[in-house]
Amino acid sequence: MVNPELVTAADLKLMQGLAQHVTASRPELVNSDAAFGELAWNWGRRHAGEGAHGPRRLWFSGGELVAWGWVWPPRQARFDDGSVKEIPDAYLSYQVRPDHAGLVDEVIAWYDSTAAGTERRVAPSATDGFALERWAAHGYGTDPESLGDTGSWTQLNMRDLAEVEQPALPDGFRFRTADEAGAEAAVRAHVDAWSPSTYTAESYRGVRQAPGYRSDLHVLVEAPDGTMASSTIVWLDEVNRIAQFEPVGTHPAYRRQGLGRAMLLHGMHLAREAGATRMAVVCLGAPGHPGARGLYYGVGFRMFTRDAPLVKPAG
The missing domain is CATH 3.40.630.30 (Gcn5-related N-acetyltransferase (GNAT))
Known part of the structure; x- marks a missing residue:
């Protein structure tokens, strides 16, 4: 099943359900931006504002959600101090169930077609060796902005x-x-x-x-x-x-x-x-x-x- 629509509350529940499954089975593979709470916060705060209406795609198997991708497209962010920031690149939040890892290639292909013509960013788990190999095979490399003392990478603490x-x-x-x-x-x-x-x-x-x-x-x-x-x-x-x-x-x-x-x-x-x-x-x-x-x-x-x-x- 494919549906390139916007993320609804019903979609979010399914995405959180997949996050719960991955947390229970392979917690080290949970991307920081695909954790149960992070998904809720990002959907809620962007529901009516900056970056809210990026497209998503859901993959199902046997009636269960096994993968999803959610693109935050190039956009204009307006701040409370009156300033405006142009965000020219796209970012993908995604998750793939470990027993359907091969779907990462479909996620990447969908992202490349959806955000064609723009610089594309993504942040998979550093422990997901298979996914990192597949992203590299599709032309993705380490983001230079993430390196160094003031890099942009994030860690999940427990x-x-x-x-x-x-x-x-x-x-x-x-x-x-x-x-x-x-x-x-x-x-x-x-x-x-x-x-x-x-x-x-x-x-x-x-x-x-x-x-x-x-x-x-x-x-x-x-x-x-x-x-x-x-x-x-x-x-x-x-x-x-x-x-x-x-x-x-x-x-x-x-x-x-x-x-x-x-x-x-x-x-x-x-x-x-x-x-x-x-x-x-x-x-x-x-x-x-x-x-x-x-x-x-x-x-x-x-x-x-x-x-x-x-x-x-x-x-």
């Missing part, structure tokens, strides 16, 4: 939840849920942490529609003056009992006060109460991006796997 330290906030700060804080404050918290950002109220509505979103697992830290100083969303994969933080951010004026650490610990307690036994989070892995990695390592995460960014020139 830790178990058997024992989690109790969180400690500075005096006057408190944890809130998204429903308690309200939609406007939840959006503002994200934009403040990531500005310049493409995130909007409409993006947040998309996130809330994403399968797996739970407002009781959308955590914020409120400062004494009412500012939402930090925020994160916990996405729970109930099948594998793994929860993922995505995104994680703190307002620049409130950094280095221990808020991110306390929020992560609080989120892990909530995830454990919801049934999770392990926790995941993605970050940039190159040496020149130590901030987030140091925060995550400081609360017990360690790298589980990483991606291998590839690029193919336009043509």
Whole structure:
């Protein structure tokens, strides 16, 4: 079955189901951008905004989804500070079930035909030797931008939840849920942490529609003056009992006060109460991006796997 349409909520559930299958059988092959929570976040935030409407293709066998590809096409990104960025290349997010690995050639061929004429990027798992061979055979090589101290590659970090330290906030700060804080404050918290950002109220509505979103697992830290100083969303994969933080951010004026650490610990307690036994989070892995990695390592995460960014020139 082939259907080059846009990603719907129903498609996303199928894609998350495949992510759960791969996580259960070959977790080292899960691409950072194809994990259960990452899929929900990317679909939700792009549902109505920048990069939202790239084409997708689904491959089925015996009525089950066994592979998918989702192209983020060249686009124009508009930021909250009024700036506009042209993104001239295409990016592919994809996943193939390990027992149907041969389909990666069909995924590549579809991507090349869909994004013909543009530079094409993709980031398969660095441990997926078969896929890396097939991408190379189709003319994809290591992305130069991913190399060096400030490279763009990402790593998936994991830790178990058997024992989690109790969180400690500075005096006057408190944890809130998204429903308690309200939609406007939840959006503002994200934009403040990531500005310049493409995130909007409409993006947040998309996130809330994403399968797996739970407002009781959308955590914020409120400062004494009412500012939402930090925020994160916990996405729970109930099948594998793994929860993922995505995104994680703190307002620049409130950094280095221990808020991110306390929020992560609080989120892990909530995830454990919801049934999770392990926790995941993605970050940039190159040496020149130590901030987030140091925060995550400081609360017990360690790298589980990483991606291998590839690029193919336009043509």
